[in-house]
Structures are given as C-alpha cells and as structure tokens.
Amino acid sequence: MSHNAFYTKNLSVYYGEKQAVRKVSMEFPNRExxxxxxxxxxxxxxxxxxxxxxxxxxxxxxxxxxxxxxGDNICDPNTDVVRLRQRIGMxxxxxxxxxxxxxxxxxxxxxxxxxxxxxxxxxLVEQCLRKTALWDEVKDRLHQSAxxxxxxxxxxxxxxxxxxxxxxxxxxxxxxxxxxPVSTAKIEELIAELKKDYSIVIVTxxxxxxxxxxxxxxxxxxxxxxxxxxxxxxxxxxxxxxTDDYISGRFG
Amino acid sequence: MRAKTIDRIATGVIVAVAVLIMAVLASxxxxxxxxxxxxxxxxxxxxxxxxxxxxxxxxxxxxxxIFLLVLTMIITIPLGLGAGIYMSEYAKRGPITNFIxxxxxxxxxxxxxxxxxxxxxxxxxxxxxxxxxxSGALALTVFNLPMMVRLTEQSLRSVPQEQKEAGxxxxxxxxKTITSVMLPVALPSIVTGTVLAxxxxxxxxxxxxFTAGMSSPRLDFTDWNPLHPTSPLNPMRPxxxxxVHIWKINSEGLAPDAGEIAAGASxxxxxxxxxxxxxxxxxxxxxxxxxxxxx
Ligand SMILES: Nc1ncnc2c1ncn2[C@@H]1O[C@H](COP(=O)(O)OP(=O)(O)OP(=O)(O)O)[C@@H](O)[C@H]1O
Ligand SMILES: [Mg+2]
Numbered sequence: 001m002s003h004n005a006f007y008t009k010n011l012s013v014y015y016g017e018k019q020a021v022r023k024v025s026m027e028f029p030n031r032e033x034x035x036x037x038x039x040x041x042x043x044x045x046x047x048x049x050x051x052x053x054x055x056x057x058x059x060x061x062x063x064x065x066x067x068x069x070x071g072d073n074i075c076d077p078n079t080d081v082v083r084l085r086q087r088i089g090m091x092x093x094x095x096x097x098x099x100x101x102x103x104x105x106x107x108x109x110x111x112x113x114x115x116x117x118x119x120x121x122x123x124l125v126e127q128c129l130r131k132t133a134l135w136d137e138v139k140d141r142l143h144q145s146a147x148x149x150x151x152x153x154x155x156x157x158x159x160x161x162x163x164x165x166x167x168x169x170x171x172x173x174x175x176x177x178x179x180x181p182v183s184t185a186k187i188e189e190l191i192a193e194l195k196k197d198y199s200i201v202i203v204t205x206x207x208x209x210x211x212x213x214x215x216x217x218x219x220x221x222x223x224x225x226x227x228x229x230x231x232x233x234x235x236x237x238x239x240x241x242x243t244d245d246y247i248s249g250r251f252g
Numbered sequence: 253m254r255a256k257t258i259d260r261i262a263t264g265v266i267v268a269v270a271v272l273i274m275a276v277l278a279s280x281x282x283x284x285x286x287x288x289x290x291x292x293x294x295x296x297x298x299x300x301x302x303x304x305x306x307x308x309x310x311x312x313x314x315x316x317x318i319f320l321l322v323l324t325m326i327i328t329i330p331l332g333l334g335a336g337i338y339m340s341e342y343a344k345r346g347p348i349t350n351f352i353x354x355x356x357x358x359x360x361x362x363x364x365x366x367x368x369x370x371x372x373x374x375x376x377x378x379x380x381x382x383x384x385x386x387s388g389a390l391a392l393t394v395f396n397l398p399m400m401v402r403l404t405e406q407s408l409r410s411v412p413q414e415q416k417e418a419g420x421x422x423x424x425x426x427x428k429t430i431t432s433v434m435l436p437v438a439l440p441s442i443v444t445g446t447v448l449a450x451x452x453x454x455x456x457x458x459x460x461x462f463t464a465g466m467s468s469p470r471l472d473f474t475d476w477n478p479l480h481p482t483s484p485l486n487p488m489r490p491x492x493x494x495x496v497h498i499w500k501i502n503s504e505g506l507a508p509d510a511g512e513i514a515a516g517a518s519x520x521x522x523x524x525x526x527x528x529x530x531x532x533x534x535x536x537x538x539x540x541x542x543x544x545x546x547x
Contacts, residue, residue, distance in 0.1 A: 054421060059345065086423030096414035099437050099544040108432070109422035145544055158418070165422055 006030070006169060006199060011065035013046050013055060020046045022223040023065065033191060033200045035210035035231065038220035039251065044203045047220070048171050051201065052088040053081045069169070086113055089162030093174040095154035097146035097161070102138050105146045105157055110164040128160040132190055152183025159190065170194065172202040176209065188213050207247055211235050219243045281522060288519025291512045297520070301497070306509040310517050312468050315484055316385070316491040317454055320464060323389035323487060324453050328396045329446065335397075336404020341430055360398035364459040367394050372462035383490040388464025392453050403445035407438035436543040440536035447532030451525040457495035465490030466500055494521055
C-alpha cells in the first residue's frame with residue numbers, strides 16, 4: 001500500500017452488543033468515487049461515519065480494526081480527531097447549514113483553521129461557492145441567512161462549507177435523496193467535478209445514481225461487505241448472486 | 253359526526269379555561285395598576301421613604317432592587333451557563349449525572365423562605381457576610397442558579413444534533429462547536445429564560461428578609477465609591493428591596509399614606525416585571541437575528 005492510501009482493515013463497529021459492521025476491509029483509490037449500496041440498516045452510514053470518527057459521538061458505539069488515512073491509523077485513540085476531521089469533509093442526507101449567513105457558513109470553518117485575512121477569506125468563499133455552482137445564485141445575498149435557501153441550495157452550501165477547510169476526502173451520506181431531480185442532477189454534476197480533486201465515498205439508495213457517478217461500488221448486506229469492484233463490473237456482471245439480486249431490484 | 257362533537261366540546265372547554273385564566277390575570281394586573289398608578293410620580297420613584305410622615309418615596313428601594321438583581325445576575329449567569337454547558341455536553345450519562353439533575357430540580361423548587369433561612373445561617377452568620385447586598389445576592393443565586401442551569405441545558409439539548417455534527421465534522425473542537433455553533437442557536441431561549449428568572453428575583457421578598465436585611469443605611473447618592481458604607485454601590489451594606497419594602501409597610505407601616513405607598517410600589521414592581529418580559533422577548537429576537545443573519 002502506498003503511503004497516501006486510504007483503506008480500512010477488518011473494521012468492525014458495534015452498538016453495545018450489536019455488531020453493525022463486520023470486519024470490512026476495503027481500499028478507496030485516490031480521486032475516485034466509491035459508492036456504498038445496500039438495503040436499509042445494513043451499516044452503510046455506520047461504516048461511513050467511522051471513517052472520520054463521527055461515531056465517537058454515540059456513546060454506545062465501539063470500533064475495532066483499522067482505518068488508514070495518509071499513513072495514520074485513525075482508530076488509534078491518540079489520533080487528533082480535530083485535525084483528522086479537517087482532512088475529511090462530510091455531507092449528510094438532510095442539509096444542515098449553520099444558522100448563520102451564507103458567507104459565514106463557508107468562511108467560518110476556514111477562519112477557524114487559520115485563514116484570517118479578509119481578502120483571502122472572501123476569495124476562498126467565492127471559490128468554494130463557484131465550485132459548487134452556487135455563486136451566481138447567491139452572490140447578491142451572501143450576508144443573508146443560509147436557512148432561507150432552497151433544500152438543494154442548502155445541500156450545495158454544505159458541500160461548499162466542507163470544501164472551505166481544504167479536505168482531501170469527502171464522505172457523503174445520501175446527499176441527494178431529499179432533493180428534486182434538478183437539484184439531484186446538479187449534485188451529481190458537482191460530484192463528477194469534485195472527483196478531480198477529492199476522493200469521494202458516497203452512500204446512495206439510487207442504483208442509477210451509483211452507476212452514473214461512481215468508479216467503484218461496494219455492496220453491503222447485514223453489516224458484511226459482500227462485493228466490491230469496479231462499478232462497470234458490479235452493474236453488468238457481478239460475481240455474487242445477492243449483488244445481482246439487489247441491483248436488479250429482486251431483493252426482499 | 254361523533255368525533256366532531258367531541259372535538260367541539262374539547263375546543264370549548266379549552267377556550268373557556270383560557271378565557272378564565274386571562275380574566276383572572278387581567279383583573280389582577282388591572283386592580284394593581286388601578287390602585288397604584290395614581291400614586292406613581294417622579295417624586296415617588298426617586299425620593300426617600302418617610303417613617304411617620306406622608307409623602308415618602310421608594311427611591312432607595314427601587315435602586316436596591318435593581319442593584320441586587322445586577323449582582324445576582326453577575327454571579328448566576330457565568331456559573332449557570334458553565335454548569336448548563338457541562339451538564340448537556342460534557343457530563344457522562346449515568347446515575348451520578350441524573351442525581352445532580354434531580355438535586356438541581358429540587359433546589360429550584362425550594363420554598364424561598366427556606367432559602368432565606370439557609371442564607372441567614374450559612375451566608376450571614378457562618379461566612380459572616382452580615383445583612384448585606386452580597387448575602388442577598390448569594391441567597392438569590394441559590395434558587396436562581398438551578399433555573400439557569402436547567403435552562404441552559406435544555407436550550408442546548410434542543411439544538412439539532414446535526415448542527416453539532418456539522419461543526420465537529422469541519423474539524424472544530426468541541427468547545428468551539430458549542431460556543432460558536434450551538435450557543436447562538438440556543439441563545440434566544442436562554443436569554444428569554446434568564447430575564448424571566450430575573451423577574452422572579454426582582455419580586456422576591458422572603459429569601460431576602462434575613463439576608464439582604466429589612467433596612468438600608470441613609471444612602472448618599474452623590475458618593476459612588478463602592479468602599480464607602482453609605483455609598484449606594486457598596487455591596488456589603490444592608491439593603492431593603494422594593495418587595496421587602498411592600499411587605500414591611502403593609503405589616504408595620506406607620507406613615508399615614510402607607511396603603512397608597514404599598515399600592516404604588518406594587519404597581520411599580522408589576523410594571524417593571526412586565527417590562528422585563530417584553531424586553532426579554534425583544535432582546536432574544538434581536539440577538540438571534542444578529543447572530544444568525546436571519547430576517
Ligand atoms: N445510534 C445507534 N444506536 C444503536 N444502533 C444503531 C445506531 N445507529 C444505527 N444503529 C443500527 O446499526 C445498523 C446499521 O445502521 P446504519 O444507519 O449504518 O444503516 P444504513 O445502511 O445507513 O441504513 P439506511 O440505508 O437506512 O440509512 C442498524 O441495524 C441500526 O439499527
Ligand atoms: Mg444511512
């Protein structure tokens with residue numbers, strides 16, 4: 001494995017006695033989109049949240065195994081989670097902009113991580129909003145509340161917000177599942193664009209979406225990683241029967 | 253059809269109860285204002301009380317009430333915010349935390365006369381602070397603090413979990429997330445609650461009888477050095493507040509116009525507390541807008 005590799009090794013997550021993720025080992029190639037699919041409750045979100053130690057917030061959650069990012073095992077209790085999370089952006093199913101202005105939503109994290117110069121900050125905000133194709137829609141009301149934006153705009157703002165702290169990895173948990181088709185298409189375009197700079201892991205329930213945007217797809221079932229391969233192969237000629245059943249919608 | 257009838261009856265009952273409560277409240281406030289307002293004048297609000305002559309005012313008492321409130325809030329707000337943040341964000345869930353929470357709840361429903369006697373025994377006598385504004389402020393803190401803690405804790409808990417996750421996922425420390433992401437969202441309700449609690453402090457008498465005392469020295473309103481014994485700002489002097497004053501002239505007032513003075517003072521008290529409440533709402537809203545850039 002190269003020094004910069006991003007992979008998990010025998011990663012298990014428990015909620016109390018219950019095991020939600022079972023010994024998952026998978027590697028995430030640099031600057032590619034990996035889609036996580038599987039039926040509801042199979043542990044996709046749990047797995048995703050253990051990649052930036054977000055499960056720390058749940059008192060009952062316990063992690064075993066390793067997650068390697070840039071040469072560090074982040075499951076090590078000595079990991080500086082604050083620095084770790086700066087390197088990993090996260091986007092949720094429900095857009096959750098801060099109760100602040102549009103500008104502040106993007107500038108806030110960057111300022112906290114050291115971009116103090118006003119001009120630099122303004123340039124960064126513009127750059128992030130342009131990347132998420134939001135700039136033209138909001139440039140005249142940067143200092144109004146972010147809560148007044150539409151759901152799709154809020155979601156793109158949340159993506160812009162995570163880009164502003166300059167991560168190298170983006171984790172997305174069903175980022176478009178609460179959005180209309182037009183906003184969804186915008187998010188998908190955005191992901192294709194962001195792939196040039198970031199490694200992206202995305203959970204989705206939408207098979208067409210997974211097929212469209214991802215380079216590799218992982219199928220989870222009941223906490224196990226059943227199959228992980230190139231999206232092309234997963235969708236045309238999967239090795240495991242259950243993968244085929246799930247993808248083609250023949251799943252109970 | 254049946255459901256509709258039941259719905260109608262229930263609505264009727266609820267409206268009737270609401271009207272009844274409103275009527276009781278309105279007549280109470282109306283009565284107080286009707287009796288008290290004619291007596292309120294600039295002179296009444298600013299002059300010294302008279303022991304046996306008519307025409308005394310409530311100046312020092314009004315000042316004492318406000319100053320005591322400020323002192324109490326200076327002690328309560330930082331402690332209450334800190335403890336509330338701790339209880340909601342840092343305390344591990346478990347029997348000990350639950351026990352602390354229970355104690356806090358019990359403390360906030362303590363009869364104020366008991367708090368007053370506790371203040372007399374512990375603050376005034378044991379710690380030897382004497383009858384003083386500081387003793388009064390500490391006694392008021394005893395039952396104001398629990399409210400403040402609970403208020404902060406509940407306000408923070410009602411901030412959506414996603415807000416907290418968003419802050420942490422950006423690589424912010426827990427403290428930064430609490431103070432810059434969660435507190436601004438929780439602040440309006442904290443402010444409103446704080447001012448409501450302040451209203452309760454402002455009207456409190458029982459807890460102050462044996463702590464802040466029932467008399468004031470002859471205050472010299474030209475001397476603002478807090479170290480001088482007759483300075484209004486001296487926190488170590490005894491101080492009779494407005495509520496205590498009302499109680500005192502009602503029970504043992506010798507002035508011929510004691511009744512009017514009590515009525516006037518009561519009206520002042522009620523008006524001040526009403527202003528507090530209105531001010532609290534307004535301030536909470538303004539603050540929220542300012543912090544969150546919303547309209
Ligand atoms: N906070 C929690 N406490 C206890 N159990 C949990 C918790 N969160 C999730 N679980 C359990 O862990 C399992 C995996 O949940 P997870 O949310 O990871 O599934 P998912 O694949 O993301 O599902 P969905 O597609 O519905 O989002 C489920 O059985 C769920 O009940
Ligand atoms: Mg999920």
